[in-house]
Amino acid sequence: MSTRIIGAIIMVHGDDAGLKLPPKIAPVQAVIIPIAMHKEGVTEAAKALEERLKKKFRVSLDDSDKSPGWKFSEYEMRGVPVRIELGPKDIEKNQAVVVSRVDREKTFVSLDNIEEELEKIFDKIQKQMYDAALENRESKTSSAADYEEFKKIIDEKGGFVKAMWCGDEECELKIKDDTTATSRCIPFEQERISDTCVCCGKPAKHMVYWGKAY
8 A cells, every 4th residue: 555545545534533444444443442441351351352353353452551531532543443342231231332433423232243233334434434535526526618717616616627638748738837737637437528628729639637736
């Protein structure tokens, strides 16, 4: 994984509490946090749950002497998709509390089928993050059929601008000089915004995504 991809993940998914990592790529998918560790059987139950879940997921157990609140903040900051809280009352009820990093929703899950429930929660988080990123991208993408419209969007709205290009490097350089925007990519699936280059008016060859580098 490149540093560029890591930077994109942080920018797209991060919030004021820190990172948010999609479950499919997160180094740790879930962290188990024992509650009231001083009480008999809690640490043992947490370790047993860790060994069980490790067979299917990337799981970590934090049985350090730091407070549960400190641990909650720490793993939110690191972007771990799910935390699993396990305390004496949970053990009595044969359950665990599963908390999503994305929306902090708490789910009480039976220990009998926790693997299946975690799968569902990971799938939900993955979809939530994808949908939010897609909506963000779409809301920041515009189309321009002429050069004045193109320059206005770049100057006032920013984001990506879809516009036609003749393929001439001179037009690409002029756009960069006039707006500081550069071509970001030529998508495989082409749209026909217009028949002419947004810059020079000659017949267009490609639809291009343009944008500023920050």
